[in-house]
Amino acid sequence: MKAVFVDNYGLMDSTKEKEAFAKEGITFVDVNVQNDEELLAHCKDADAVLVMLYKFPRQIVEQLEKCKVIVRYGIGYDNVDVEACSEKGIAVCNIPDYCFEEVAGHAAALALDCLRQVTLRDRHIRKGEWLFGGAGKYQVRRFSTLTYGLCGFGHIARQTAQYMKGFGFDMIAHDPYLADEVFEQNGVRKVSMEELCKTADIISVHVPLSAETRYLINKDKFAMMKKGVIIVNTSRGPLINQSDLLDAMDAGIVKAAGLDVLETEPLTDLNDRIFQYENVVLTPHFAFHSEESFEELRDKVIASAVTVLRGEIPKNAVNKKALTGK
Known part of the structure; x- marks a missing residue:
């Protein structure tokens, strides 16, 4: 054989x-x-x-x-x-x-990076710009005042929830395929997709890619979101319509994004539109590792x-x- x-x-x-x-x-x-x-x-x-x-x-x-x-x-x-x-x-x-721990940890790292502007501030320092205090592209918020939303609540999302609860976030999640008990056992409030979009300050995507979920996060969903939301994706790039995401950033709806996955991989075209956004943190489909x-x-x-x-x-x-x- x-x-x-x-x-x-x-x-x-x-x-x-x-x-x-x-x-x-x-x-x-x-x-x-x-x-x-x-x-x-x-x-x-x-x-x-x-x-x-x-x-x-x-x-x-x-x-x-x-x-x-x-x-x-x-x-x-x-x-x-x-x-x-x-x-x-x-x-x-x-x-x-x-790789539950690895992907959950990476999702948490991307969220924290965006929330605390780690990569963004590093980029400015390397250009000779010392942005002190509140100066910068968007304001930093205290974790305990924010709602962390999980789109999908499988094993990786549940592990992410355990990591992020320690920082004091109010945790919510949407997953139409799970019983209420799963959310209760993990100390996370179950919400509809609409409520997730309307109330979450951070939305972390944790669903598999299928014909049903392709472009799950699109212009209609972005239109429902709070102004200043942060988007994190460690699942599959085509779950998010990338053009709609960047339009939402232009509109001030999304203030930052942490993406380990993209619509087209590998991303080698340095003229790609996404590189115009210094408040997008990218990693090369590396979360599993x-x-x-x-x-x-x-x-x-x-x-x-x-x-x-x-x-x-x-x-x-x-x-x-x-x-x-x-």
Whole structure:
């Protein structure tokens, strides 16, 4: 059997994967495909495919002749056509439980950076501008006077809530898929999406990307928000209409934003409109990372692939019901 890692691009030494698969009698191949033709050349006869960000649309999936499993290095799996995989009997696995602390901590860090103007003040100092006290692009507020809103209340959002409650924020959250008890157990008040927009001073986005949630935060939502709101996104870029976000900043609705994810990644065009905004703090889809989380991720990717190749469907197969009927 053969397992192919299609888009390492030098991010890591894949010796761990090679040795782990070898113990199972599986040949491991680490490649850096540049286009679909190269992808199919390596994966057409693969039993397992490991992927970070490369896209697997239906037209690619249908040409995978032997594939039994595609495993995504990460939580999101919007780069894989799950329906097409289910039709071909291919299990699609993500790793939904490996970086709660890291992403929650990063969301908290971006929020605190914007609230206290850490990066903004650093930028001015490096230009020779010593902005003392209240001088600056927007005013700083005391944490205990502010409402912190979580859009989505899964594991990462709940961990974020625990971090931020310690600073004295009034915590609210919106998630239509969870029972009231989940909010009560975490000491967070459940609100509607409209109330979240109207009352939160900080809105941190924590929902998966799907057809339903694409551009969840758009001009209509920004129109409902309090003037001077701060936006944080550590989930997926297309959850927020980036053009609408920048328009809302121009209008004075959003006073700062902390973004680990963007509509288009990687962002390499230095003429992109977003670089005109010194009150936007950017990081390169990095929230998931720590030494510990990355090793945990790799271990769980290997285990997921091996489980499927042994003839079992693991609990983290997102299409388990479609494949097994239960």
